[in-house]
Amino acid sequence: MHTASSTTAALYERVRRVIPPVEWPVFEDDIEAIVALKRERNAVILAHNYQTPEIFHCVADIVGDSLALARKAMTVDADVIVLAGVHFMAETAKLLNPGKTVLIPDLEAGCSLADSITAEDVRLMRSRYPGLPVITYVNTSAAVKAESDICCTSGNALAVVESLDMPRVIMIPDEYLARNIASQTAVEIVAWKGHCEVHERFTPADIRELREAHPGVVVLAHPECPPEVVAEADFAGSTAAMSDYVGRHRPGRVVLMTECSMSDNVAVAHPDVDFVRPCNLCPHMKRITLSNIRSALENNRHVVTIDPEVAAGARLAVERMLAI
Ligand code: SF4
Numbered sequence: 001m002h003t004a005s006s007t008t009a010a011l012y013e014r015v016r017r018v019i020p021p022v023e024w025p026v027f028e029d030d031i032e033a034i035v036a037l038k039r040e041r042n043a044v045i046l047a048h049n050y051q052t053p054e055i056f057h058c059v060a061d062i063v064g065d066s067l068a069l070a071r072k073a074m075t076v077d078a079d080v081i082v083l084a085g086v087h088f089m090a091e092t093a094k095l096l097n098p099g100k101t102v103l104i105p106d107l108e109a110g111c112s113l114a115d116s117i118t119a120e121d122v123r124l125m126r127s128r129y130p131g132l133p134v135i136t137y138v139n140t141s142a143a144v145k146a147e148s149d150i151c152c153t154s155g156n157a158l159a160v161v162e163s164l165d166m167p168r169v170i171m172i173p174d175e176y177l178a179r180n181i182a183s184q185t186a187v188e189i190v191a192w193k194g195h196c197e198v199h200e201r202f203t204p205a206d207i208r209e210l211r212e213a214h215p216g217v218v219v220l221a222h223p224e225c226p227p228e229v230v231a232e233a234d235f236a237g238s239t240a241a242m243s244d245y246v247g248r249h250r251p252g253r254v255v256l257m258t259e260c261s262m263s264d265n266v267a268v269a270h271p272d273v274d275f276v277r278p279c280n281l282c283p284h285m286k287r288i289t290l291s292n293i294r295s296a297l298e299n300n301r302h303v304v305t306i307d308p309e310v311a312a313g314a315r316l317a318v319e320r321m322l323a324i
Contacts, residue, residue, distance in 0.1 A: 008032060011058040017271060018053045018264040027054045030290035034059045037297040044078040045293065046070075046093060048085035049239040050259040050285040055084050057268055059293065065239045066138055067153050070096045071322075082296050083304075084288045088114045090304045091142045095315045102304040105292035109284045113139040113224075116194030117173040122147035125170055129190055133164050135171045136317060139196075142306045144172070146313030150320040154223045155238035157181045161189065163324050176200070180223040180230050198282045199224035202257045206278060207232040210255055214276050218251040222258040229257060246270055259285065 008028045012019070019027075031054070038045065038061075046069040047060035056063055062072045066089040073081050073093050080101045083090035088111055090104040122134060122144055136148035137157070145151055152160040152171075158181050161169055169187055171178040173194030182189040202225050210217055220242045221233035230236045235245055242256055243266050255276040256263050263275045296302070306314070 007035060008058075014057045015053045015268060017268060027058070027290055030294050031058050033294050034290065034297065037294065041080050041297055042078055043080035043082060043297060044073065044076050045082045045084055046073055046089075048089060048285065049243070049262050049265060050282055051084050051265075051288060052261050052286070053264045053268060054290060055288065055293065056261070056265045059290065060084060063265075065153065065155070066092060068240060069093060073097050073100070080297070080300075082293055084293060085109070086111045086114070086282075086284045087304075088139055088141055091306060091314075092138060092318065094304045094306055095142060095145075095311055095318060098311070101300070103296045103300065104302050104304055105289070105296040106287040107302045109287040111139055111284055112197040113137065113174055113194045114141055114144075117144055117192055119143040119147045121192075122172065125172070125190075125192070129168075129170055132168055132170045132190065133166055135160055135164075135169055137172065137174050137177060138318075140173060142310050142314040145317045146310045148172075148317045151317045152321060153238060155241055156321065156324065157223075158184055159324055160321060161185055161187050174224055176226050177223050179227045180225075180236065183227065196224040198259050198280045199257070200226060201280050202226070202229045202278075204228045204232045207257070210276060210278065214253055214255070217253045217255050217276055218249070220245055220254060220256050220258075222256075225257055233257060242266075246273060261285070 008031050012024050044061040045059050046062045047056045062069055070093045074096050081093055082103045083093050086109045090102055094102040133149040136145055136151050138151050138153050170190045172192040175191045175193050178189045178191035199222055207219055219233045221230050221236045223236050246266055253274040259282045260279040263277045267275045
């Protein structure tokens, strides 16, 4: 049987490449408490790829992108889900797991994309472009999803657009994702002006400087980056696709044009790959800490609720996507 300290010592082995020994004692107490609380409450922790390594590798039970998290949560026998990510992800987890208690450790963990559009905006777009189907990126509130015909992720957006068999569609709210997809299809895409505040900061000049400073580096970009950035990259794909690319191709040196913590989390699994790390942090993702995860489990907060009518509409849009 493991004592508490041997448990945390084993966990440290997972992250020693990305967390210096001097920082580890700061995390130990919360990790031990969280491990115990998960058992007591029959809880699981879902952590997005952009969470810091002490959360992602040491207390999470399920990791991945937002949709993968919600879907995998459907398969676990747990009473409580703690979503280590941002609010729209907690809502998506609740949509797909209506019978479970879903907690978000900080209610202020938002998203510039989700905050760029409201349900009313979607209704206005529909009246401006009558008859066009509305495809909504999962990075939106349940209320916006409920006004949509179908959802998409950055991984399946092209397939969703082409599945509708329409010459013109509305895709909200990420302008850059819409433009990146438009460059791969004959379908005309009407976009919204939402941007991810992390990915919009990358520029083609950043990539050129990285290539000069690190000859031979392979550049992977998230499709929430501006199209000019994607055009300069060697590969563009969702967080899951980027992680998969590193595993399959094992480049000697790689840079991920996405949120900072993603490189740390992928690096843990690939000690043979050299990660160059330009650092753009998502301030919303970073609101989640070990300490507020612990507090969420201790105090059962903050419980995510969705109006039943909104939930029914939003679930339908997500399920249509899952059926493709
Ligand atoms: S990284 Fe961008 S899309 Fe993801 S939560 Fe942060 S602001 Fe939203």
